[in-house]
Structures are given as C-alpha cells and as structure tokens.
Amino acid sequence: EVQLVESGGGLVQAGGSLRLSCAISGLTLEDYAIGWFRQAPGKDREGVSCISDPEGSEYYADSVKGRFTISRDNAKNTVYLQMNSLKPEDTAVYSCAATGYTLVDVTTMEDVMDYWGKGTLVNVSS
Numbered sequence: 001e002v003q004l005v006e007s008g009g010g011l012v013q014a015g016g017s018l019r020l021s022c023a024i025s026g027l028t029l030e031d032y033a034i035g036w037f038r039q040a041p042g043k044d045r046e047g048v049s050c051i052s053d054p055e056g057s058e059y060y061a062d063s064v065k066g067r068f069t070i071s072r073d074n075a076k077n078t079v080y081l082q083m084n085s086l087k088p089e090d091t092a093v094y095s096c097a098a099t100g101y102t103l104v105d106v107t108t109m110e111d112v113m114d115y116w117g118k119g120t121l122v123n124v125s126s
Contacts, residue, residue, distance in 0.1 A: 002026035002115045004096050009120030012086055016124070020081040022096030022117060029053075029072065033103040034079040035113060036070060038092035038122075047106030048094070049081060061106050064090075086124045095119040 008020040022034065033052040039045040049060045049070040058070050069082040079096060097113035 002098070004098060004115055004117035006094060006096055006117045006120040009094060009122045011123045011125065014086060014088055014124055014126050016086050017082070017084045018086065018122060020083065020094055020096075020120060020122070022079040022081075024077045024079070024096075024098065027098065027115070029077045029079070030074045032098040032100060034070075034072065035097050035099070035103060035106065035109045036079075036081045036094060037097060037110065038090075038094045039119075040089075040092040043092075045095075045110065047109050050103040050106055050109055051079065052102045052104075057104070059104060059106050083122070086122075088124050088126045091122060091124045093119040093121050 003025045005023045030053050035050040036048040037045050051058050051070045067085045072079045096117045098115045099112045101112045103109050
C-alpha cells in the first residue's frame with residue numbers, strides 16, 4: 001500500500017519559516033515525481049512546487065518563488081518543502097502527491113497525480 005504522510009505544519013507568525021515533510025512508503029521515490037499542493041479555506045487547490053528525478057528539476061508557483069524550496073532525499077523516501085518569509089496568504093492545508101510522470105508545470109500537475117497524502121495545516125498569523 002502506498003502512503004504519503006505530511007508533517008511539519010503549524011502556527012507561525014508572518015515572516016517566519018516552516019519545513020514540511022512528506023514521508024513516502026510503498027513506492028521507490030526515485031521512480032516518481034512529487035508535487036506539493038495547498039488549499040486555502042474557500043479556495044481551489046493549487047500547485048505550489050514539484051520536483052522530478054533523476055534531473056532534480058524544480059518548479060514553483062509564482063506566488064512562492066524565491067521563498068519556498070523543494071528538495072528530496074531518496075534514501076529516506078522523503079520530500080521536503082522549506083517555506084521562508086511566510087505570509088498570511090500562505091495559510092492553507094498543504095498536501096504532497098506522487099506521479100510516475102515527469103513534472104514540469106505546477107499549474108497542471110494535479111491532473112496526473114497517482115497518490116495523495118491527507119495534508120498538514122499551515123496557519124500564518126499577521
């Protein structure tokens with residue numbers, strides 16, 4: 001059974017940082033691309049960032065570019081999302097997902113995801 005489990009969310013003040021983790025079991029991470037998504041209250045889910053292997057190419061939504069960094073540790077089967085300079089508008093449930101496709105576009109990657117985590121809440125106070 002494939003499982004993706006997010007952790008690292010919480011309450012943080014604006015300007016602060018959090019590092020989210022996506023621990024993956026049941027598949028070999030190096031064979032999959034991983035995307036991070038978020039869904040704010042009352043809004044549609046949006047792609048935040050993605051990373052593919054073996055190239056390790058990274059892509060970001062314009063709203064987080066320069067503030068968020070995605071990385072992966074294939075040995076630990078874990079993907080991270082380092083979030084710096086957080087803003088109240090970053091408040092959302094953040095989820096990770098896996099796909100066998102190579103990801104190159106955060107705006108369309110939702111359509112090709114095979115496995116999803118349940119999410120972790122990030123709450124940024126002003």
